[in-house]
Amino acid sequence: MSNNETNMKMETQHQQDSTILLSQELAILPLKGTVIYPGLALPLIIGRSRSIQLIDDALAGDKMIGVITQKDPKVEDPGPEEMYAVGTAVSILKMVRVSDHDIRVVVQGIRRFKIERFVQQEPYYVAQVLSIEEAEPQSLEIEALMGNIKNVFTKVVELSPQVPSEITSMITNLKSPGMLADFVISSLNIPVEEKQQILETIDISTRLKRVMEILNRELQVLELGQKIQTQVKEGIDRNQREYYLREQLKAIQQELGEEDEQSELEELQQRIEKANMPEEAAKAAQKELERLKRMHPAAAEYTVSRTYLDWLLDLPWSINTADNLDILQARTVLDEDHYDLEKVKKRIIEYLAVRQLKKDMKGPILCFVGPPGVGKTSLGRSIARALGRKFVRISLGGVHDEAEIRGHRRTYIGALPGRIIQGIKKAESNNPLFMLDEVDKLGADFRGDPSSALLEVLDPEQNFSFSDHYLEVSFDLSKVMFIATANILQTIPSALQDRMEILELPGYTEEEKLMIAKDFLIPKQLQEHGLQAEQLQLMDGALKAIISSYTREAGVRNLEREIATVCRGVAKEIVEGSVESVCFTEELVHQYLGPIKFYSELAERTAETGVATGLAWTPTGGDIIFVEATIMPGQKTLTLTGQLGEVMKESAQAALSYVRSKYRELGVDKDFYEHGDIHIHVPAGSVPKDGPSAGVTMFTALTSLLTRRPIRNDIAMTGEITLRGTVLPVGGIKEKVLAARRAGIHTVILPKKNEKDLEEVPENAKRDLKFEFIQKMDEIIPLVLLEPREQERVQ
Known part of the structure; x- marks a missing residue:
């Protein structure tokens, strides 16, 4: 039978099948990795016991079933949710039993359908289905799409060894646009998901366009693969030809005695001799050069070996610079x-x-x-x-x-x-x-x-x-x-x-920052902004205001940025012609830099009970912290807030335990904790805090709270505590002392063993502060706690 007769028979059968009325309920056969289209016949191997029973029952009836592709072919017994909703109603044409467990059936696709709901699951699936009617519109666009599909498919068949060439003549004579799209897709080796997408596309025009996209993609892949194969073959042929020509050239040069003495390999040999390398490196370089001589330049390993040799030769094995010892x-x-x-x-x-x-x-x-x-x-x-x-x-x-x-x-x-x-x-x-x-x-x-x-x-x-x-x-x-x-x-x-x-390298004091700004930062920024020294003069008062109110850092990086901001503002005014030069005083700081960014902690310090001032080390220098304590009716609980680390929480526990154990010596009520809840809070709750150095501060805040004696507001303290009442040394003394001086503190209380660390503190800071050194926690009480009658603020 000719291809034309076959196509006519297929289309006639497809038209007859489209008139068959589907039952409202169909037995559903799940398929792995296979999509069946209306009008196409396909052999299937059935191995599941429930599927074999379905085929037997269908053959005893009207021989019509519904086939649905399952989403994951690895699933052995798919459920309703693991199957696509759109499938194809098929008629069983033939059944052959190939073994005790497998049967082979040939089915003919009839019509698309959509599952409404499943009405039976055992012994096999039965679903209520909705028949999908397909129109066969005719238009110039559809004719053009069909022509393009046939042309591109012919090219794909020519390039693809997997598609039989006989299919081309079958496709050429198809008149039905829907059947053409289905037949082309069924012939391509593409993912099941894309085949299912075509099955679910009911509109003929949309289906043809999608098929055209897939065909063009497959054609590009096949053409690119053929191009790569051609290039590889040409490259191999060219390399073989070059190899033979080079060997002939070598032989001719040897016969004529005209070998190039300055060839690449000889140049590498000379570099090895001049490199003055150690014996181990020289042996490795010579060995690699011998390998290189035996290698063809076109070999992939040649470049790797040459790169390694270049690294060996480029290193300064014996080259050094003379130190300036002045x-x-x-x-x-x-x-x-x-x-x-x-x-x-x-x-x-x-x-x-x-x-x-x-x-x-x-x-x-x-x-x-x-x-x-x-x-x-x-x-x-x-x-x-x-x-x-x-x-x-x-x-x-x-x-x-x-x-x-x-x-x-x-x-x-x-x-x-x-x-x-x-x-x-x-x-x-x-x-x-x-x-x-x-x-x-x-x-x-x-x-x-x-x-x-x-x-x-x-x-x-x-x-x-x-x-x-x-x-x-x-x-x-x-x-x-x-x-x-x-x-x-x-x-x-x-x-x-x-x-x-x-x-x-500790942080700088304000005086050091002032000198660094005058000697280094200002000249650098004037040069970078094209300003002359006479065009912008920054006064000491303005610089101090920038340091204290617009930067909070141990270094000078932000200070340099603020000075750069001033330089840009002045440069703009000079270009606009509003000024010729600026004497930058403290009164102009707000105009150029905006509102103050940092305020002194001095305003926060008050001589109240339960509020103590501590000193902390931070990666950007020292800072002061406040520890607040309060007591309220409750059930013997200790609450700690302020994003505290584990070590800091343990310091608070140790401070409370010491106060409870020494209640009589400290003048605290014996049963203060029996019916009370204590809450310790360290402000700036968004900043993580940890370390043992706030132990003394927490002890002081608790003692002040429970004895109702206020704490002097001009004193700051630091130190680790123990349950024995000993004050242990801590780190970051220089940064903490500078932070106390910056905040206007008059007296700093330190552990006795930290006295030696004051050597690192600048002399001007030591002159402005008074230092008290303690070994026991009890020693801090007379230094910082006021008597009830002395509650007026200490200046």
């Missing part, structure tokens, strides 16, 4: 770039002095620790300038991969050395100043722990033979001066801390 000049450079920071400058001068006496001294490994904005990173650059060394900086913030430090092994595609070796190559010197910024923000995950990889780098006893995973040869890092920076020490592993010399 101590006076180095001191001048450091003073030019940074104000104060005497401890760091002293350490650098000591290093230069020892280098004069011992020429082969190993480079020091320092760690600058301090709050943001105090000049840690810029200080490293200044030290490099003072020493006359190359400066290399890498940021370790957020680094999680150990390979960032040690490099990737060459077995990986795109492998490179780690950041240490990359920095050495960039410096073009084997003794640069290497700055490891933000070392406290290293992370660790499944890719390794970068901080552990730094243990070898930052150990003078090991880093003379540092081995990068990519190079696989040792490189001497002992001449490198490493400087790490961090905001806090707590997140740096103890083993890594042990390898570094910790130098703390």
Whole structure:
């Protein structure tokens, strides 16, 4: 039978099937990965026992069932929710039993239907269905779509080995647009979801357009695949041809004695000889060059090997810079770039002095620790300038991969050395100043722990033979001066801390900020904004107002931003012609910078019972805190608020326990806690607070509350407490003392063992404050608590 006769028979059968009336209820057969369309015959293998029973019952009846595609083919026994709602009513044409458990049936699609609801689930599904009527409209658009589909499908068949070529003639003679769309989709190897989408598309025009989109996509994929195959074949042929021509050229050059003495490989050999590499590195380079000589240039491994050899040869194995050992000049450079920071400058001068006496001294490994904005990173650059060394900086913030430090092994595609070796190559010197910024923000995950990889780098006893995973040869890092920076020490592993010399850079006082602004920040910002010194003069009063009321920080970063804001405002006025120069006084601060951002805590301090002033350390410097305590009728509970950490909560518990145990000595009612609830609150509740240093403050607030004696408002305190009544030392003394002075405090109470820490406090701050040192908690009572008759405010 010819294809034309077959098509005519199919279309006639389809027209006859469309007139068949469907029953309102159909037995439902779920199918895995198969979609059946009306008018098409398809063989099916049935293996489920309930499906076999369905076929047997249908053959005994009208031989008509409904087939539905299940959403997940892995589900062995799908439920109603795991089947699509639209399917095809089919007539069973033939059934053959192929084994004891499987049967083979041939079904003919008749009409689309939609499941209304399931009325039976055992022994197989029976559903109430709604027959979907399909119109066969005729229009110029539909004719055009049919023509395009036939043309594109013909091209797809030509390019696809999976689609039989006989289908082309069958498609060409189809007249029914709906059947054409269904037949084309059923012939393509596309996902079941897309086939189901076509089955659910009732409108003929929409269905043809969607089929056209899928055909065009399949055609593009097939054309691209053929293009890639052609290019690969051409590339292989070209490489073989080039290989034979190169071999012939070599033979001709040997016969003529005209070999190129400056070839690429010979140039690499000369570079190896001139590199003055250590013996281990020279052997590795020579071995890699021999491998390169035996490799064809077009081989994929050639580029990998050549890149590795270039890395070996580009490293400064024997190139270094001479240190500037002039101590006076180095001191001048450091003073030019940074104000104060005497401890760091002293350490650098000591290093230069020892280098004069011992020429082969190993480079020091320092760690600058301090709050943001105090000049840690810029200080490293200044030290490099003072020493006359190359400066290399890498940021370790957020680094999680150990390979960032040690490099990737060459077995990986795109492998490179780690950041240490990359920095050495960039410096073009084997003794640069290497700055490891933000070392406290290293992370660790499944890719390794970068901080552990730094243990070898930052150990003078090991880093003379540092081995990068990519190079696989040792490189001497002992001449490198490493400087790490961090905001806090707590997140740096103890083993890594042990390898570094910790130098703390505390926050600046107001006087220091004033000098830094005058000597460094203002000239820098005037230059960056194109202003002359006579066009903008910032007076000391204005600078002090900016420092105290518009910035709250340990460093000077925000201060520099505020000065830049002033410079921009003045530059705008000068360009507009409204002024020629500005003398920036305290009265103009509000005009240029807006409302005050920070207010002094002095206004919050009151001589009330149960309110004590404490001192706290923060990453941006010191600050004062208030501890408020109150008691109310209740059931012996202690409430702590203010977003306190576990250590701070334990300090409050310890303070309450001590007060209860010493009620008689403190003058507190014995049964104050029997029928009362105590609430301790630390304001600024959105700011997390933790640490033991508020223990003394909490004890004082509780004692004041329970003895009804107010606390002096000109005193601030800090210290850790124990249940034995001992006051233990705490950290951050300099920052806390400066915060007390900034807040207008007159007297600071410190643990006795912290007395030695006052050496770090500036002399002007020590002159303005009175210090009291305590060893026992009871010693604080006469210092801070007023008698009831002395409740007038202490100035």
